Amino acid sequence: MSQYLRKYLAKFKGYVPGEQPDPSFIKLNTNENPYEPPASVINDLKNGLKDLRKYPDIEATEVKKQLTFNVRVNKESALKMDSIVVGAGEDELLDLVFKTFVDKNDRVVFFAPSYGMYKVCCDIFDAVPVEIPLNPDFTIPEQKALSTPGKLMLICSPNNPDGGRVPNDLVSRICENFKGIVVVDEAYVDFAEDSALGLAAKHDNLIILRTFSKSYSLASLRVGYLVSLNRDVVLAIRKVKQPYNVNMAAQVAALASLKHQPEVDEIIKKVKDERNRLVGLLKQIPQVKVFPTESNFILIKVAVGNDETNMKINQKIFWELKKRKVLVRTYPERGLYEFQRITVGKPEDNDKFVQLFKECLEIGLSG
Numbered sequence: 128m129s130q131y132l133r134k135y136l137a138k139f140k141g142y143v144p145g146e147q148p149d150p151s152f153i154k155l156n157t158n159e160n161p162y163e164p165p166a167s168v169i170n171d172l173k174n175g176l177k178d179l180r181k182y183p184d185i186e187a188t189e190v191k192k193q194l195t196f197n198v199r200v201n202k203e204s205a206l207k208m209d210s211i212v213v214g215a216g217e218d219e220l221l222d223l224v225f226k227t228f229v230d231k232n233d234r235v236v237f238f239a240p241s242y243g244m245y246k247v248c249c250d251i252f253d254a255v256p257v258e259i260p261l262n263p264d265f266t267i268p269e270q271k272a273l274s275t276p277g278k279l280m281l282i283c284s285p286n287n288p289d290g291g292r293v294p295n296d297l298v299s300r301i302c303e304n305f306k307g308i309v310v311v312d313e314a315y316v317d318f319a320e321d322s323a324l325g326l327a328a329k330h331d332n333l334i335i336l337r338t339f340s341k342s343y344s345l346a347s348l349r350v351g352y353l354v355s356l357n358r359d360v361v362l363a364i365r366k367v368k369q370p371y372n373v374n375m376a377a378q379v380a381a382l383a384s385l386k387h388q389p390e391v392d393e394i395i396k397k398v399k400d401e402r403n404r405l406v407g408l409l410k411q412i413p414q415v416k417v418f419p420t421e422s423n424f425i426l427i428k429v430a431v432g433n434d435e436t437n438m439k440i441n442q443k444i445f446w447e448l449k450k451r452k453v454l455v456r457t458y459p460e461r462g463l464y465e466f467q468r469i470t471v472g473k474p475e476d477n478d479k480f481v482q483l484f485k486e487c488l489e490i491g492l493s494g
């Protein structure tokens with residue numbers, strides 16, 4: 128059987144997702160929103176599912192129309208419908224970008240560590256992954272970013288796993304220098320203070336990806352959107368997408384969420400306030416280094432000794448937390464041994480996490 132597999136699958140490891148444990152766990156490992164969508168959105172979803180026998184709208188027209196009301200490119204320009212492609216989550220849109228622009232052996236530049244799907248897409252499309260290591264503080268090494276050639280560059284901002292945002296002036300300089308397509312993955316942008324969307328008016332090689340999975344609490348329905356002000360880019364991507372890529376429930380829920388944006392914004396504010404409170408609590412633990420975040424998760428490092436000691440303690444904490452039914456994200460498969468990423472949960476879950484984390488840290492420190 129293996130002799131029939133496409134050649135790339137021989138070296139293909141696939142994406143390693145965060146675990147989905149039983150509901151008794153405090154689940155702080157996959158950056159989901161801790162809150163359900165607003166009741167008004169659930170209500171619209173229940174009432175909006177009609178004519179299930181029909182295929183959904185190929186263009187997700189209503190979602191795009193509503194996006195033009197909710198989202199502006201910048202102060203001067205409104206977002207237009209023909210600048211948008213709606214997809215089944217950002218993961219599908221990422222796949223479409225590869226399908227549209229990446230040939231076998233093309234160089235795809237991205238930063239490490241970052242979102243694991245970038246490498247997976249390179250493997251699937253037989254592209255050459257060019258990983259630029261981030262600086263120890265998770266900022267982008269500018270000279271490398273400005274001088275590394277490729278067909279496609281992927282910038283995650285805010286970056287997963289650290290939560291830091293890439294400054295717009297750097298994104299702009301990258302777009303000017305890079306002779307290829309630049310994608311800014313803004314999965315977490317609604318928890319941040321700024322966005323790179325405005326730059327799309329200046330750079331016709333820039334594509335912005337966004338999702339309803341995080342700030343809109345709709346991860347289960349799979350819906351996201353892509354913005355490019357370059358008509359050719361949008362037309363090419365629309366050509367390669369499957370016609371009925373976004374199902375009706377996803378379209379109805381996305382539209383409802385945009386119509387009830389003020390209620391969604393309240394949820395986003397709650398998560399951001401809670402993130403800031405949790406950062407404060409974690410900063411009080413002397414052995415913990417907390418990295419700046421503009422996202423709905425927080426990266427921490429337990430720093431007490433050399434890398435090996437830190438790694439052992441960190442792994443111990445992870446397993447002790449898991450025994451106590453708290454799940455955070457670690458990355459042994461990516462060599463980020465000393466780090467844990469904590470998704471911001473509800474206040475009561477975060478309090479419980481901090482209490483148990485301290486307990487498990489003591490266990491880890493006592494060897």
Ligand SMILES: Cc1ncc(COP(=O)(O)O)c(C=O)c1O
Nearest residue numbers: 216217218242287314338340351
């Ligand atoms: C940086 C980043 N981009 C994209 C995604 C995928 O988003 P979606 O659920 O829209 O496919 C994730 C999911 O965790 C992510 O962390």
